[in-house]
Amino acid sequence: MYILYILSGLLALVASKPCDPVGSEPGELLLSLNKNLLRSLEDEGTSPNPSVHLALRLSTHHNLGMESDHLNALKTDLHTDIESSLTNSQPVVGLLALYTLALKASCYDLNTLTFTVNQRSETLLTHLKRQMELEKDHIAFSQRPLTNYYQYSLGVLALCVSGVRVNSHVSNKLIRAVGHGHIKHEASDSIDTFAMAGMALQCLKESDTQVQDAALDKALDLIKLKLLDSQRADGHMGNEFSTGLAVQALLAMGSQVQECASSMEAMRSDVRKGTYLNPMAMSQTLPALQQKSYLQVKGKECRNEDDSLVLEAREPVTVLQSHTNVALKVEVVKSHGASAVYSVDVPTGTSLVDALELLQKTNIDFTFEKETSLWGPFLSVVNGELARQTDRRYWHLSSDGNTLSQGIKDFKIETAQQITIKNTRY
Template sequence: MLSLVLITGLLAFAFSKPCDTEGSKSELLLSLNKDLLRSLEAQDGFPNPSIHLALRLSNIHNLAKESEHLNSLKSNLHNSIQSALSGSQAVVGRLALYTLALKSSCYDVSTIIFTVDRKTETLLTHLKRQMEQEKENIALAHRPLTNYYQYSLGVLALCVSGIRVNNHVSNKLIKAVQHEYGKPFSLSLSIDTYAMAGMALQCVKGSGSHVHNAAELDIALNTVKQTLLASRRTDGHLGNEFSTGLAVQALLAMGSPVDACAPSMEAMRRDARGNKYHNPMAISQILPALHQKSYLSIKSMDCLNEDDSLVLEPEDPVELVPSDTKVLVVVEVISSREAVSHYPVHVPKGSTLLDALELLKQRNVGFTFDKESSLWGPYLSMVNGEQARMSDRRYWHLSSDGTALSEGVGDFRIEVAQKITIENKTY
């Protein structure tokens, strides 16, 4: 009888034991880290500071490659920001990410300077000035010059750098969180923005610089936390597959126990194994979360005694063979004046949406488009001669059979016949 009990107990333990062991989790983290390192060699445009943040927040490093990427940021990204500042552009997001990337390598941010109109000032001085301009635009137009995601990044970067954030600046973010609470995500702040706002306001709270409005700050932080938790889907993701990384980062930064984030972490691990996160930007946001860290962790980094054991083995090139199977895609374009045009095209199964649009453009049926680069990859800037620019608060909204796409044109793949709608919308 005793033997039967022992055997039954052992069988129950074996079947209840999760397949996702600590070893397999470590292997996944290592694989994602290597994917990020390899992505550095294939980057288009200026280097991505978000990738640098993720590499620095990892527990193992290839310090030589990280140092090489830091130098690229100080050269190529720096020059891009310098050009934008000289053209009086609003670049608070890029300035903030640049600051955070430098801080993650324990680099002396005060030595980074920009020269505008023959006046040389530090990176942090320019960031503070841009934040003041964003704040003033909120007061006048009830919205930032850029958006609240970049605004939150600016607050976080200043705070992480030990700069006291002006109460008027942080109050604008608090009011935005309170004003948008309870509205549909499609009409208000996105989950990504709530997450970034949470990390920024948590940093402000930790710095002790918002003592006069401590109660309001606590209410805003609780609002962010409840909003993120309420966005959890049945599969564990918060918002969608690509907002979960930042959302988990924010929850951890705001003091949520790791166990409370376990379903979302498992959802990220599951999708990572299924190659859902093939975009380096997506990996850069989930990797810190899976390491149980956040962008706020940068504030306490000392860059000492770091594990430098990560070796990147050479990989054999993978040749992609186009599929012989053709899939019908109907591209629907809705202009800002609500004029509707339809363009059918057959594309090889597995093509990206960008491939499909290029093929449609080559057919000379009246469909044209232009694209621009971003940290997430290419995005549509002009369709059929009509622009959708951030400066005009407009963008090209993408959907498939009525469901909004969570991936960009370079990542979304056509596997079945569908209607892709490209609509000029405001935000």
């Protein structure tokens, strides 16, 4: 009952702010964000992204031709990548779940899509269920999923919105993780994971095939409390890049998030400032600003859709080379604690990945390798040391002691600072 009293008060604060939007600016801002997300499909060298497709399909306005082309790219390029991962027994539940949600948002018949692994052809949903069983078994063995609880929650959500009965042992593992404080990133609560878990568990609660119980309701109440309690003074929940999912989850769980709520205004403010340049960030923010959630994929009907979204011709972009350099220090801390510090001068506005490339060219003692993800490139090997998901390790990035919320491609070096790259266990 104590949680319910606190929750009622926090929800009242969220819903109590009067809403009086000025003119048509919010609508124009959303349309601009929608177009920017659509335009990301045109970027050269960009792989098809199921999260981007999902957001475009949930949007009010569409460019059905471009969305159809992107769907075909997902069904060829991404499909092949996932099939390769499955063949090599690599955990791929998060990507498989997003692919499922993207297809479902396009009203695609999921039973007609198959993967051939070891000369055996099975449907996408069969593979997703098997991946979730592997994740569940790993939790039973080691108290954590093969991947993480964010991807695990995505898997539960994808199965649920697709009308597949979720094994109670699978759902109970997520409910227990929420209740036992396992939804963490290092020592802090993982707000985006709580948000995804909230949408997944809410879907189960609304499903006719899911047995209702007190533990599920308690987990949902706790998730609401965690999300609302994470709100900062500027309105963001967690940080700028988790607020979209947090708002989606609150909406999915039945909370009233008004258009002029501080969380909505915080996201709009960052859209104006150009914070959401990464397509993944845009894809999680756009549905929230349209007061929609991934849970709505369940009832999606692809009929009489607005097809009015048209992209204007791109203006030629002239990149002016900065003539001002800033001093950058890069500290590398390996898994056993040994550290080394390097220095390099870089032009103002250089991306972190380009700064590291410059450092690698000018200092033979510093080396790094990167891999790709839906969010962009990330560090995998630094100075010969590998940080692998299978070992529960990654390269944690911070600037002057403050954890970076952006990746190595998006973070820009604007002032003199020290970047610390630390091999970290999670």
